[in-house]
Amino acid sequence: MLKINRLSLDEARTLIAGARTKAVEIGVPMCIAVADESGNLVAFERMDGGKVTSVFIAQDKAFTAAGAKRTTESYGLASQPGQPAYGISSAIGGRLVVVAGGIPVIIDGEVVGAIGLSSGTPAQDTECAQAGIDSFLGSFHSS
Amino acid sequence: MLKINRLSLDEARTLIAGARTKAVEIGVPMCIAVADESGNLVAFERMDGGKVTSVFIAQDKAFTAAGAKRTTESYGLASQPGQPAYGISSAIGGRLVVVAGGIPVIIDGEVVGAIGLSSGTPAQDTECAQAGIDSFLGSFHSS
Amino acid sequence: MLKINRLSLDEARTLIAGARTKAVEIGVPMCIAVADESGNLVAFERMDGGKVTSVFIAQDKAFTAAGAKRTTESYGLASQPGQPAYGISSAIGGRLVVVAGGIPVIIDGEVVGAIGLSSGTPAQDTECAQAGIDSFLGSFHSS
């Protein structure tokens, strides 16, 4: 029998809160999604002013990062013309996102979930996603 | 120009918290979604143990209740065999849900959003959705 | 070579205007769609206050009535449990609508397009759809 480690709702909230704090700091209202290790949504918040299109993209970034166990940014590099994963962005009905902003949450080498952000530039989305993870890992390792 | 009232993220959290409190009380881990008046997701939480299928159904209940300005339960009645809305449950790619658990949030006669729950029986989903609305309306009118 | 008769945009506007006049009269803000004989959208209007879910359903009613050359209401009867078209409502990804409110526009026995309404009860949707057709046929035959 497999024993799976999975983010709890409380942990998902910690991830979102960390990302939101950074989003407020840089002044970009974000859509923030947290998926579990199976890619299924655990929690989501659209900050007031977050983009409608990002409601979907943030969720799909979290889905992609959890399901593929890698950052969506790494897929962006791997799917450039001529690269091995070229064309992967339209997989799974377009749910596989290759734009930066989705990052897996890794504990002891194991993916336990992922966070995905959208509404800013991909660099801003990534910065806030990483802030969420840093905040979570800080609270996790001190607990 | 039309002037629209829309739930804020803080208000969506109040709705979710009210529904969650009731869900804890009845012992059913729920998926809880809040959509704005246009049907787009504002916030979502899957309580630990909430169902994977309900991740989608809760969101679609909130979408339906907001977009159609009525409870999903009322659609269940109206879409029984021989009734006027028979067959409506497969509309919009199946996103239109006719199972109880989605309720619009109405302020001064205007739909400003909706809450949708899934993971329990439709009656339990409805009970928790209504608890969320009651909690929100209580805080709203006293503010 | 086939010679096809197809509603023009001007004729679609006449259909919409006729339906809208009736909608105003009965006090229900409607989503009104007109498709051509191939089921493709020619014109659409969402009256202020029309439902978001109806944006999709009105279009699909027009698509169904044009493509299947029959009223969506007739499909509702034919798709009841035990009837020959039972289950047809989920065809074409759910775009085939079996709820009343979609009516083909027929000239000399030939379907040249269709009108679909949504936001009221199916009876109200049908009443307004028929008003649009009556208005169009009146102007067409007198021209």
Added chain:
Amino acid sequence: MLKINRLSLDEARTLIAGARTKAVEIGVPMCIAVADESGNLVAFERMDGGKVTSVFIAQDKAFTAAGAKRTTESYGLASQPGQPAYGISSAIGGRLVVVAGGIPVIIDGEVVGAIGLSSGTPAQDTECAQAGIDSFLGSFHSS
């Protein structure tokens, strides 16, 4: 409670009329869609001869420009190979369009809706979309 400004149907018609006038001037029959600030369709017209594929693309351009609060043309630049949003064109089931011709309608710094055109070259689509916005803003600010 958030206070949102949204295009009315009358305003959507003004946008379409302005775009159509330009389309007639340059001799290209267009599909013209107007979405509200949440990306939901308000009005649509396919000029006689407009392309069937454009029925969908025009709507999705309006959806994208409203939902993402930016021109679809800007996404075209940002999603070139090697650019940050590379691969975004398949997001949301392909509804996110990165081809020019979708422009948000902005009043006092706030996106209140968007217009999307398709059937010409992207440059022609953009020219007509902008003509619709210019016509609307002229009538809006003089009213």
